[in-house]
Amino acid sequence: MSATPRPHAGGASTLGQGVSALAPSGDGAAPTRTDGGPTQRSGIRKTPLAIVGGAVLLALVPQLGLPAFYDSLLYLMLSWIVLATSWNILSGYTGYFSFGHGAFFGAGMYTTSTLLARYEWPFLWTLPMAALVAALLGVALGAVVFRVKGVRGELFALLTLAVTFVIGTIVVNTPLDGGNGVSLSAVPVPKLGPTPSSTFYLLALIAATATLLIAWGIYVSKFGAGLFAIHDDEDAAEVMGVPTYRYKLIALAISCALAGVAGGIQALFLSYVTAGEVFTITVPLTVVLMSVLGGTRHWAGPALGAIAITALLYSFTAADHAVAGKALIGAILIVAILFMPDGILLRLQKLFGRRAAAVTAGTAHPPSAAARPAAEPTPAHAMGSTAPAPVAPAAVRTATVAAGEPLLRVRGLQKSFKGVRALAGVDVDVREGEILGLLGPNGSGKSTFINVVSGHYEPTGGQIVFEGRDLTGFAAHRIAAAGISRTYQIPRPFGHLDVLDNVALATMFGGGVDSVAAARHQAMTWLEFTGLHEKAKALPDDLNLHQRKFLELARALASRPRLVLLDEVLCGLTPSEIDAAVALIRRIREQGSTIVFVEHVMRAVMALTDRVVVFNHGELLAEGHASEVMQRPDVMTAYLGKSTIEAAHA
């Protein structure tokens, strides 16, 4: 946007001119207070009050009678807060880095300017429309892009940037802009404040307050927990019950709607709108920079980044040495990002001795074992301890399978990967309450079976019936909700969530608990059940393999499944760790779960399983009791190879 703002703007520069054009005051009064991380329950109640309270105080600024210049500078700062925070709701929370924010901002600008200039709508009525059009644009884009697996990271960023240019080209070449821009100089500014510039300031203040409240609300909610899980491992999140597609679309719609509102206000602020300045990379680059600097894993991070960058720009580029000032700001940003890769906010939290907020939501962790009421389950001791078996926190949901019917009935299950037939049509029944061993040599299709039954892969053919309900082709989150959970052969914890929140996520999405606090409380008891309670606040990276495997188990159990699919949970463990794991799996069965157990460790198979099925080359080779099946020559041949058997007999 090369257009200068309407005269009342007091010479402040435009948003669309990007970082270089910003010269706001260093007031920094926007709400930058953090809630102290999710461990601070009192902070949770206070946070929205603090945001609203801060906004009420800031609403008094126009009464100070400052020159219009300051109103406009504060307006710009607040507008950047809206843009950066709205970007973060999709991109920071889910990890889908968008470079399309210019398109959504521009959609809002052109919606408002078209409605004002052509249809003479009252300005305030255009803002909901600006939000709606931007949100619809985002949802239309997301509905296509989010369906394509693998469009993440740089691909998603480039795609959204390309969409920005496409929309910009369309706008320029249609009557929306016509190549000349849209003039709004004749449109009256509503009288919210004593002056037009203070009106814009107050509008931006309302938008920023609403945006921060929304960003915070998502951050502390179950929805926010799901978004952060998508950020760390989308497939694992889906398998644990997070409806990833829907969640991404909702986050994108909210993000776009807020950017659209900012664009609508900006259109009238500028009074002259041109496409060439809006649909560029400048807006997205600026919001990315602000968010990364402030911290993308916290609702307040982007606001802090917006304030910091705009304040820097005002301090260093408003004077005569603008070019040197910009270079200095660049150097400061490089140093800040190098030394604070998680953003200023997390660094400040660490400095003030608080736990790094590398977690999703904002409610308190459950009380310590000592503080817990006596009626609750007693904590387990460390893994492998000889203490009495810990009590499972919640009874497993009872199955609703008809008498004589298997809990899981798989018929003719097929899965091919570009010519590789991993499953060639297997029939497997799993009876309620049993531990079924799933055996077979490497590459025989065991993990594929688990992946298909849990919805990680769609089957190529066949049928999966669980509790009499046909689940064939269901999305993984629906299969999780139906009562099937799984572990991964190589543990896939959510790396930025602590151990407790990893389990709480399963409690919420698989177990149907809506409150984050209740989910954490229940998750703690599952950690006690698996002996991980002392690691509740550790990040997965701090766990050894044994503990990571047990974390997988705790997550699988926390969704209170009727059927648990365990994929080589013992692989890589020491003999004593295997003993501890075998004892734990027994306890899992005792508390009511049915288990399918893929394993190569034969002594565990012998000790645990009621029945085994053996796969070979994607087909069912044998079925029966482990001790009998493993004696069969065809099974031995499959495991050891024909030549080995013949050599042994020779």
Ligand SMILES: Nc1ncnc2c1ncn2[C@@H]1O[C@H](COP(=O)(O)OP(=O)(O)OP(=O)(O)O)[C@@H](O)[C@H]1O
């Ligand atoms: N995502 C994939 N893409 C292509 N081929 C795959 C994929 N997943 C599995 N396969 C192939 O399918 C076959 C069965 O693999 P699968 O992992 O199910 O075997 P497995 O019995 O679990 O083996 P292991 O005991 O070594 O884990 C193998 O030939 C494997 O290479």
